[in-house]
Amino acid sequence: MAVYLLLIIYLAFISLGLPDSLLGAAWPVMQSDLSAPIETGGILFMMIAFGTIISSLVSGRILKLFGTGKVTFVSVLMTAIALLGFYFAPSVIWLIICAIPLGLGAGAVDAGLNNYVATHYKAHHMSWLHCFWGIGASLGPIIMAYFISGDNSWRNGYLVIAGIQFVLILILFFSLPLWNKVIHNSTHSIPDQNEDEIYLMKDEPIKKIKPTQIKGVKLALVSFLLYCGVEATVNLWGSSFLVNIKGLNAATAASWVSMYFVGITAGRLITGFITFKITNRTLIRSGQITALTGAVILLLPLSAFFSLAGFIIIGLGLAPIFPCMLHETPSRFGRKHSQTIMGYQMAAAYTGTTFMPPVIGFIVSHTTMGVFTICIVIFIAVMILCSEKLNSLLKTSQLLKQER
Incomplete structure (x- = not known):
């Protein structure tokens, strides 16, 4: 039954x-169809992400009251x-309401689902x-591109996805x-190798330490914010970049952006196997x-073909980052704080998803769509700096702990 439950969790992530x-x-x-300004896309994107932030903040109480199965069912509905x-x-007003x-x-x-898998399953399950999720994200633009190229009807694309x-x-x-059967019968969980004070600011009992006082938490939050900001910005403005800068038609642009999600999906499939040999x-x-590397390729004044390669490389690069950081x-x-910190991380992630794409939309609407690629390069570079600083802090904390 546990195997069937895991398959259902996978299906939920497709949705x-x-x-x-x-x-x-x-x-x-x-x-064009709605005669809306380009930055309206950012507003819609922000409303969707804002709803996600609200529901994630109250998810602990909801999951405790109703259980993961019922919450998943109602959420997909x-x-x-x-x-x-x-x-x-x-x-557009109705689109905002539906968002x-x-x-x-x-x-x-x-x-x-992220907290459940991070706590009870190994790293390869988180990647898979x-x-x-990447399978669903890849199918979306492909289906939409089919209807856009056929009768130029984005509405039919949404209808099929709803079906x-x-x-x-x-x-x-x-x-x-x-x-309920699996949850009550299952005793499997990943053993916690860090039950004691892990990476703490001071030599105090865990119960007196707030999660935000643990070394590296704030850097982790910034990393999640920047990662999701990059992923969402490429998702929202990738097609517009190809149409306005590279001169592609809308259907072709949507198909090319779907390759970005194919890169993420294929990368995570491969990452699931690599985690057996390589650390997170x-x-x-x-x-x-x-x-x-992929972002720099987009930034350079190369032909449109290189843009396709850039999107795929960015997708492949982003693939392992989010699931490995979660795991x-x-x-x-430490597991004693992991659930609370997981909530903080998801909130930071959705904040990046909510605000960074519309900010980029506002900037490009007053400058040029070419600024999109500059911002992506900067975001990824800062994320690398935060991640490496976090690794350095954790390594230092481990060495200090071993010396005690």
Whole structure:
């Protein structure tokens, strides 16, 4: 039964990924159809992410009251209804209204499933879990590109994605009894190798230490904010960059951005196997350097073909970073604080998702879309600096602990 539950969790992450990449792929056509300014896409993106932040902050109480299975079912149901609302929406105002439940539906289930897998499963399961998110995120632009290139109808793309969500809802509904059986029967969890004071500011008992006082927590939060800011910004403005700077049509641009998500998906599938031999820390560093390489390729004045390569390389680089950082949480800061810190990290991640893309949208609307690539390079470079500083702090703390 535990295997079946894990498969259902994977399916739930497909449902999380499907809507995440739709708006960026469809916005060049939606903007024209609705006669909206380009920065409106950032506002919609921000409303979706804002709903996700709210639901993630209250996810602990909700999950405790109703259980992960029921919360997952209701969350996916909310996203399906919201996507159906996008199909029927007659104006931007209605899109903004529908964006709220779309975001609310993602937050609680995302935080709950991430914490569950980080606590009870090994690193390769976390990578594969987010690989399934990538499958959903990759399918979204592909489906949207099909309808945009056919009859130029972004609405039909949203309708099909909503239909897929409703199929997943049926699967989740009939699997609800399985969650309780597995949770009550399962005793498996990853052994905690850091139960004592880990990376603390002072020699005090754990109960007196607040999570934010633990060395490196703030750097970890900044890293999550920047990572999700990069991922979301490339997602939202990638198609617009290809249309406005590289001269591609909207359908081709959406297809090329889908390759970005294919890179993330394939990278996470491969990462799941690599984690058997390579540590999370090494994978995070390698992914960041790879993503920076792809961003520099986008920045350089090369032909459109190199832009496709740049998107794929960025996707491959980003692939291991997020799941490996999540899985490192108990090891970095101790299991006694991991659930609280996981919530902080998810809040920081959604903050990056919420504010960075619209900020970039505001900047490019008053300058040029070419600024998009400069910002991506800067964000990744700062993320690398924060991550390396965190590694240095943790290494120093480990050495001090060994000397005691």
